[in-house]
Amino acid sequence: MKILVPIKRVPDPTQKAKLKDGHIDLAGASWIVNTFDEYAVETALRLLENGEGPTRIAGSEIVVVSLAPEDAGKEIRNCLAMGADRAIHVVASDAELDSLAVVKVLAAIIAAEKPDVVVMGKQAVDGDANQVGQMLAGKLGWPQATFAASIETDAAAKSLLVGREVDGGVEFKRVPVPAVVTVDLRIVSAHAVKNGVTPATHAYGGDGARLPSLKGIMASKKKPYEQKKLADYGVGAPVIKETVVTLPPPRAAGQLVADVSTLVKKLADEAKAL
Amino acid sequence: MGNILAFCEFQDAALRISALSNIAFARTAAAAHGGEVIALLVGAGAQAASAGAAKYAGKVIVVEDGALPHYLAETYAPIVARLAKENGATVVTATATALGKDLIPRVAALLDAGMASDIKEMKGTKEFVRPILAGNAYSTVEITTPIVCVTVRQSEFESAAELGAAGAVTTAAAGTVDALGATFEKLDATKSDRPDLGDAKVVVAGGRGMKNGENFKVLEQLADLLGAAMGASRAATDAGMVPADWQVGQTGKIVAPNLYFAVAISGAIQHLAGMKGSKTIVAINKNKDEPIFQVADYGLVMEWEKAVPELISEIKKLKATR
Numbered sequence: 392m393k394i395l396v397p398i399k400r401v402p403d404p405t406q407k408a409k410l411k412d413g414h415i416d417l418a419g420a421s422w423i424v425n426t427f428d429e430y431a432v433e434t435a436l437r438l439l440e441n442g443e444g445p446t447r448i449a450g451s452e453i454v455v456v457s458l459a460p461e462d463a464g465k466e467i468r469n470c471l472a473m474g475a476d477r478a479i480h481v482v483a484s485d486a487e488l489d490s491l492a493v494v495k496v497l498a499a500i501i502a503a504e505k506p507d508v509v510v511m512g513k514q515a516v517d518g519d520a521n522q523v524g525q526m527l528a529g530k531l532g533w534p535q536a537t538f539a540a541s542i543e544t545d546a547a548a549k550s551l552l553v554g555r556e557v558d559g560g561v562e563f564k565r566v567p568v569p570a571v572v573t574v575d576l577r578i579v580s581a582h583a584v585k586n587g588v589t590p591a592t593h594a595y596g597g598d599g600a601r602l603p604s605l606k607g608i609m610a611s612k613k614k615p616y617e618q619k620k621l622a623d624y625g626v627g628a629p630v631i632k633e634t635v636v637t638l639p640p641p642r643a644a645g646q647l648v649a650d651v652s653t654l655v656k657k658l659a660d661e662a663k664a665l
Numbered sequence: 666m667g668n669i670l671a672f673c674e675f676q677d678a679a680l681r682i683s684a685l686s687n688i689a690f691a692r693t694a695a696a697a698h699g700g701e702v703i704a705l706l707v708g709a710g711a712q713a714a715s716a717g718a719a720k721y722a723g724k725v726i727v728v729e730d731g732a733l734p735h736y737l738a739e740t741y742a743p744i745v746a747r748l749a750k751e752n753g754a755t756v757v758t759a760t761a762t763a764l765g766k767d768l769i770p771r772v773a774a775l776l777d778a779g780m781a782s783d784i785k786e787m788k789g790t791k792e793f794v795r796p797i798l799a800g801n802a803y804s805t806v807e808i809t810t811p812i813v814c815v816t817v818r819q820s821e822f823e824s825a826a827e828l829g830a831a832g833a834v835t836t837a838a839a840g841t842v843d844a845l846g847a848t849f850e851k852l853d854a855t856k857s858d859r860p861d862l863g864d865a866k867v868v869v870a871g872g873r874g875m876k877n878g879e880n881f882k883v884l885e886q887l888a889d890l891l892g893a894a895m896g897a898s899r900a901a902t903d904a905g906m907v908p909a910d911w912q913v914g915q916t917g918k919i920v921a922p923n924l925y926f927a928v929a930i931s932g933a934i935q936h937l938a939g940m941k942g943s944k945t946i947v948a949i950n951k952n953k954d955e956p957i958f959q960v961a962d963y964g965l966v967m968e969w970e971k972a973v974p975e976l977i978s979e980i981k982k983l984k985a986t987r
């Protein structure tokens with residue numbers, strides 16, 4: 392099975408947002424791979440390995456794709472260091488991109504690469520849009536399974552049974568391949584991914600995506616890394632433009648209360664909340 | 666000139682409360698676009714819910730078909746896209762529920778429409794304000810495609826009121842239904858008699874410091890006393906203490922109730938993103954240095970084991986005096 396994982400780098404969310412000329416000032420920002428995308432790489436690895444080894448299933452392949460500025464190589468290589476096999480980096484600045492442009496480029500790459508499954512994060516934690524996976528599936532005419540908290544497949548991998556986090560519970564949806572899957576937080580829990588090869592009893596440890604090993608980091612330097620230009624894909628001007636960014640007013644300072652009866656009194660009399 | 670196609674979720678014979686925020690936005694958009702609000706109800710039970718929907722929208726379109734037994738993005742999206750075109754819609758909208766978030770971007774792709782997710786405000790006709798960076802900034806975006814798609818953040822739009830006169834209900838055909846091989850298998854439902862998290866006036870949320878699912882029972886007692894919904898932090902949901910759909914935060918549910926209790930929750934930015942719009946926030950935490958106290962209106966530095974049972978009995982006493 393071949394899996395394509397689109398990834399995005401995002402400013403480290405622990406940094407405080409600041410503005411310059413009415414937009415987010417990213418000069419000097421530190422960057423990370425969007426956590427959900429890291430989870431997507433982790434999911435792809437779990438789908439394509441025997442977790443007991445861990446050893447990769449023969450003939451399987453994971454291709455990471457990113458639309459990002461020239462200097463995003465470090466974050467993209469981080470995914471190779473985790474275990475993805477090769478990378479396609481379409482050099483583009485944020486100002487040139489909107490979700491439709493990203494989808495257009497991904498669709499063209501998918502047409503050429505013909506993956507069985509596209510696994511991606513459900514949202515990027517900078518823009519918080521939660522759009523690209525669904526749009527991509529629509530554009531390709533593929534089925535989609537969003538907000539995946541579990542994926543089960545068999546060794547033949549002709550379809551995926553996906554547990555989706557929805558309002559009111561977990562929905563189980565089966566999609567044939569090729570399909571687009573977007574992953575939610577719980578996809579990295581111990582037994583979330585079952586591929587018919589890793590023993591069902593195997594529990595993945597850690598509480599997130601695997602960290603690259605030293606060996607992985609060394610290997611990543613030699614893995615194929617293809618750079619492309621946005622112009623190669625005939626993408627026009629963005630149709631979604633950010634006109635201005637503002638910062639929300641801070642919440643007014645609160646107060647500490649000494650005990651429960653004071654709390655209840657204040658909630659009733661002052662806040663009129665009880 | 667353009668109409669607003671408002672995809673509305675329903676339950677039994679009525680619109681879901683979350684859909685009323687969508688209608689509220691749609692009315693604003695209809696005024697700006699010089700068109701009318703068309704509520705779209707798709708799937709099993711749509712006909713039964715149409716009279717309820719007609720209380721809120723001048724026009725209601727119902728699509729019900731045996732080939733649509735369950736919601737699937739694959740089958741619904743082409744219907745929404747087609748009806749948007751057939752009805753001269755310039756805006757297609759839904760509430761940013763799990764279903765709305767799954768469906769509307771797919772519709773946007775089919776319509777080649779630009780999309781703004783989870784908006785909090787509309788400016789002009791195709792300019793929208795939406796939270797980014799876990800709600801730490803608001804981005805205003807302008808979309809230039811002829812049709813635009815949006816999802817609206819429920820907590821930012823007050824439920825629409827009923828109209829004076831009922832709207833007109835029409836039906837539309839589903840057309841060719843092709844699920845592309847996708848099938849709905851089952852829903853493992855979180856059983857609850859409590860209000861939906863997004864609709865509740867009061868939310869009681871617990872975090873990792875609750876230690877296990879059993880300990881949440883005392884929070885549930887507090888919730889039931891107040892008619893509240895239950896919420897949780899990611900740490901509590903990931904640990905399996907409580908169902909995943911209780912998660913409040915940037916990547917869970919966004920809530921803005923009158924009163925929010927954060928119990929044994931540290932207040933990570935991702936959690937704050939989901940609740941800092943609440944009117945009154947109460948934090949109960951044993952560590953006074955936690956960031957949750959920076960957003961709390963009332964902070965109580967105390968172990969929950971002591972604080973919550975006392976809170977229950979104090980509130981009962983208060984209620985008895987009324």
Ligand SMILES: Cc1cc2nc3c(=O)[nH]c(=O)nc-3n(C[C@H](O)[C@H](O)[C@H](O)COP(=O)(O)OP(=O)(O)OC[C@H]3O[C@@H](n4cnc5c(N)ncnc54)[C@H](O)[C@@H]3O)c2cc1C
Pocket residue numbers: 426427516576871872873874875897898899900901912913914915916917918928929930931932933934935936939949950951952955967968969970
């Ligand atoms: C991509 C991404 C998305 C995320 N999305 C979300 C999200 O949507 N929602 C979310 O909540 N988190 C989210 N998180 C996780 C977030 O960063 C925090 O890890 C999480 O919110 C912490 O949960 P917590 O406050 O319960 O746990 P902790 O941070 O461990 O805090 C536990 C608290 O309990 C207190 N405590 C312990 N014992 C007691 C006691 N006996 N009495 C009183 N207090 C006690 C402690 O003082 C502490 O403050 C996300 C993270 C990532 C990376």
